[in-house]
Amino acid sequence: MNFHVLTLFPEMIENGMATSITGRAIEKGAISIEAINIRNFAFNKHQSVDDYPYGGGAGMLMQAEPVYLAWEAAVAGIRERRSHTATGEVHSGAGEIIGEMSPGIVIKEKNQVIAGEMPPCTIYLTPQGKTFSQEQAREFAQSEDLILLCGHYEGIDERVLEEIVTDYVSIGDYVLTGGELAAMVVMDAVSRMVPGVLGNDESAGTESFSAGLLEYPQYSRPQVWHGREVPEVLMSGHHANVDAWRREQSIIRTVQRRPDLLKTADLSNKEWNFVRQLKKQIKEEKNE
Ligand code: ADE
Numbered sequence: 001m002n003f004h005v006l007t008l009f010p011e012m013i014e015n016g017m018a019t020s021i022t023g024r025a026i027e028k029g030a031i032s033i034e035a036i037n038i039r040n041f042a043f044n045k046h047q048s049v050d051d052y053p054y055g056g057g058a059g060m061l062m063q064a065e066p067v068y069l070a071w072e073a074a075v076a077g078i079r080e081r082r083s084h085t086a087t088g089e090v091h092s093g094a095g096e097i098i099g100e101m102s103p104g105i106v107i108k109e110k111n112q113v114i115a116g117e118m119p120p121c122t123i124y125l126t127p128q129g130k131t132f133s134q135e136q137a138r139e140f141a142q143s144e145d146l147i148l149l150c151g152h153y154e155g156i157d158e159r160v161l162e163e164i165v166t167d168y169v170s171i172g173d174y175v176l177t178g179g180e181l182a183a184m185v186v187m188d189a190v191s192r193m194v195p196g197v198l199g200n201d202e203s204a205g206t207e208s209f210s211a212g213l214l215e216y217p218q219y220s221r222p223q224v225w226h227g228r229e230v231p232e233v234l235m236s237g238h239h240a241n242v243d244a245w246r247r248e249q250s251i252i253r254t255v256q257r258r259p260d261l262l263k264t265a266d267l268s269n270k271e272w273n274f275v276r277q278l279k280k281q282i283k284e285e286k287n288e
Helices: 010-017 020-028 064-085 134-140 158-164 180-191 239-257 259-264 269-287
Strands: 002-007 032-037 099-101 105-107 121-131 145-150 167-170
Touching: 002 010, 002 064, 002 180, 010 020, 010 032, 010 180, 020 180, 032 064, 064 145, 064 158, 121 134, 121 180, 134 180, 145 180, 167 180, 239 259, 239 269
Parallel strands: 002 032, 002 145, 121 145, 121 167
Antiparallel strands: 099 105
16 A cells, blocks of 8 residues: 655654554555655745635635646656556557556556546545545555645645545544644554554454444453452453453443444344343433
8 A cells, every 4th residue: 555645744744654553564565655745846936835815715725736746746656656566568668558557557658648547546635525434444445556635724726626636535523724634544544454554463353343333341451450340251261251241342332432333233133122222221311
């Protein structure tokens, strides 16, 4: 998985992603992160990338051209890399069709529009986007390359968005000062889905959202802390009972904290009855 981030603050992206699990994934080569500074594509001597909005109004807008040129540079880099990693003969140097990548992607010289090739997935981080979810992270993780566009000021000239953006993504109903933190949230969640990023101890499958249920509570040593005991069943060594207890706790937790998630949960009839019973109990407690 190769992330290409178009940003005015490349050091924020580089530093933010260089630690912990994503940092290790970069070192191992499971993911790569390229932060492209949009300011390097400013076409005036002051290297400014913003201007006043037509029609007036507060704030400044990021201009179309530097954003477009930065995006073109990212796309050119992707094509260049793909042309080297494709199977078979690919480079002729003359611009004619020079090879076929598996499966069936036709390659010409870099920077040329390639008929039939899908444009790389280009995500614009904006509070106006679709709310990011685990399901979307899973979909994005299928791509070999993701371009993430971070806005600043009051937004970006609409015309360049129309030309390059494939997905509008929000990380929640609040407004950040820029798209960088949102881009890092998306990259972090997507990276976890990439094979080789999580170690054996950090499985991506059995945790919150994987089955429409929140994760069960977990405990480690000591057995008693601040007078609170670890639930007895977890000390029993009886795996079937532990699994049943955890499943029950997941259901209780989801009903209490995120009942909206139950819409997508895959439960047995017996478990649905349990959900109804829990909901009734919660309602009665509220009315007391
Ligand atoms: N940029 C500013 N606010 C944002 C949000 N909530 N999600 C994604 N990008 C943003």
